[in-house]
Amino acid sequence: MAVKILDELHDSLLDEAWNLYREAFEELNTLAVQRHLMYRSEFDDVMHDRRVQKYLCIDDDGVLSALATYTNDLDAVPLISPQYFERRWPRRYAEHRIWYIGFIAVSPDGKGAGDLVAMVADMHAVASARKGVVGLDVCRYNGDVRHMGRSMAALVQRLSDNAGIELHIERADEQSYWLYEFPPAA
Secondary structure, three states: OEEEEEOOOOHHHHHHHHHHHHHHHOOHHHHOOOOOOOOHHHHHHHHHOOOOEEEEEEOOOOOEEEEEEEEOOHHHOOOOOHHHHHHHOHHHHHOOOEEEEEEEEEOOOOOOHHHHHHHHHHHHHHHHHOOOEEEOOOOHHHHHOOOHHHHHHHHHHHHHHHHOOOOOOOOOOOOOOOOOOOOOOO
């Protein structure tokens, strides 16, 4: 397995990348209120956006097994507020030392745990070397059922400990959706 980092995904890889991404996130559309699966046109735009780095894991057979996006140009990330990060870390924001993980998609065949670790290790190396900040969002389902927030925190903590790097982890924000259902008349 090899991790490749690209600024732009070549059109020859778009269909394979889309299929991997769609398989990884399609189910979340039935489990989370906020849409987690981009439309194909949105996905293609991100894959061509040179402000966003694409991390690709290619297995030994040459098949794309994992894909992630990572950027320190926060204006390239829809639905986050760059002003939040600018207010909280003005110097790091001005110096482009704040990154955001747009998504991490791993092949659902169960072989992707190593791919996830490899991609996160590469992202960690970039941000930790520059004493930066990294953000990502985790929906309630992924947090409560898949324990992704805690798992990612444990992985990043382990990478930091192994490198002798001090790390602070916190839940930065949380959004909840409220529903008011009026039952049908009996």
